[in-house]
Amino acid sequence: MEQIDWIVLIGTLLFIVLYGTYKARGSKNVTDYLKGGNEAKWWTIGLSVMATQASAITFLSTPGQAFHDGMGFVQFYFGLPIAMVVICLVFIPIYHRLKVFTAYEYLEGRFDLKTRTLTAILFLIQRGLAAGITIFAPAIILSAVLGWNLIQLNIIIGVLVIIYTVSGGTKAVSVTQKQQMAVIFGGMMIAFLLILNYLPLDISFSKALDIAGANGKMEVLDFSFDFDNRYTFWSGIIGGSFLALSYFGTDQSQVQRYLSGSSVKQSQMGLIFNGLLKVPMQFFILLVGVMVFVFYQFNASPLHFNPAAVNDVMNSSYAQEYEALEAEKQRLDTQLSEKQISYAQTTNPEEQEMLMEEIQIINITEDELRVQSKELIKKANPNAETNDKDYVFIHFILNNLPRGLIGLLLAVILSAAMSSTASELNALGSTTAIDLYKRNVQGRDEKHYVSASRWFTLLWGLIAIGVACVANLFDNLIQLVNIIGSIFYGNVLGIFLLAFFIKFVKSRATFLAAIVTQLIVIYIWWIDLMPYLWLNLVGCLLVMGIAALLQLLLPKKT
Known part of the structure; x- marks a missing residue:
């Protein structure tokens, strides 16, 4: 990296951190700190929701996924627009009517405190792990490629996020995510145009697509019911819908984004905006990866993209x-x-x-x-680690982009890591403060609970850095995050669907069913019985079926 790259990289990241801290200063009460004063407009909500999901893993792993396997991964997102419509019609009106700070508050009124606490703890476990991975993912790759110290990089990313998330809460997360998405969209578009420009003069965009298609990279749809294939139309529509319903409807890192809306309509429009834009965005990111494949049809590519692994064998x-x-x-x-x-x-x-x-x-x-x-x-x-999918795009950036743009693309990757991690820490802090601390330590003033939220956010930030420092690289980072979510999300979604729609099921049956279901889902994943996307559907149906059965079999309380 040249001096201009360092200037672009450091300048971009510092601007985002300082801007977020400045814009969100002065939170006086819990509503200001955890819901941004309910001032967010639909475009802020939509971009914030998108930035929360689009971590650095998206921009590192997805192009590499397309380079090796083609466009089929986009099917993973086919269920997302369906989920957005359901959440807009069912979840958002209930959350806004009850004026909750977290999604899990609703469960205490419908069931009881222990069900609310269990669901909140399930969220804290999986999201706490995911927060560490969203820091670790870019750190492990950048450290391997650039020779930076892994532990120091984990700490730097984590500390930058902690600064503005702890100081400004939800509003700081939302306003910085608009800047981060601008950097991300701009950087990816520039990279795409440069790849096309680097192709030989005889190769138009249509010919590049022909080359990719002839090598099986443009096979978008797979209508088979093959369980050995993780990404099919059906797994995306069915399993993806349940994963998206769980993630956007019950995961506090996403719920908190639209709870900050100034009205029900603004929150709904923000989610619809995300639903309309998300699939095309993922298609475009995959297309960048396919164009990298075409680029390497005319230019030499490494035998293995992970330099650390190559160094081991050499x-x-x-x-x-x-x-x-x-x-x-x-x-x-x-x-x-x-x-x-x-x-x-x-x-x-x-x-x-x-x-x-x-x-x-x-x-x-x-x-x-x-x-x-x-x-x-x-x-x-x-x-x-022999799987080098996560290293394909960063290798292309460092070896082919002009000076200055390398710094911009690295800023894209780190901005995505920061935006996603900020939402997760914000949600982890608010869930711990509201669902666990405030529920059991009552009678304090607003200033006390704002302070507690800040301290819990800081604590989860330190935990995330710790997880990042001890994590190991998995098969493919974007899959790892989705696997962790799929293990827990189906169960949590089933609990919420029971609460919304199946009124005869009471708290004791739901609580027992949730524990049994979580153990079964973990076992199914452990023995690799099915592709992980289907765990969302299985977990949801299991908890609902077991709870309904237990409600009929358990003796009635007098």
């Missing part, structure tokens, strides 16, 4: 074998570039078809070389 007895694979990869890169240029220049359909078959064979051979490289890395270091 310092082992398997170095010569790995170098032989790299030499073969370089030979294939030269062949591939020549064939692609010939394909772009010819207008003969038969010749185009023949060339494309040869290109596909080269890409398949290259994939086989990548598999062999991973096997060597594992032999050199059994603990090494």
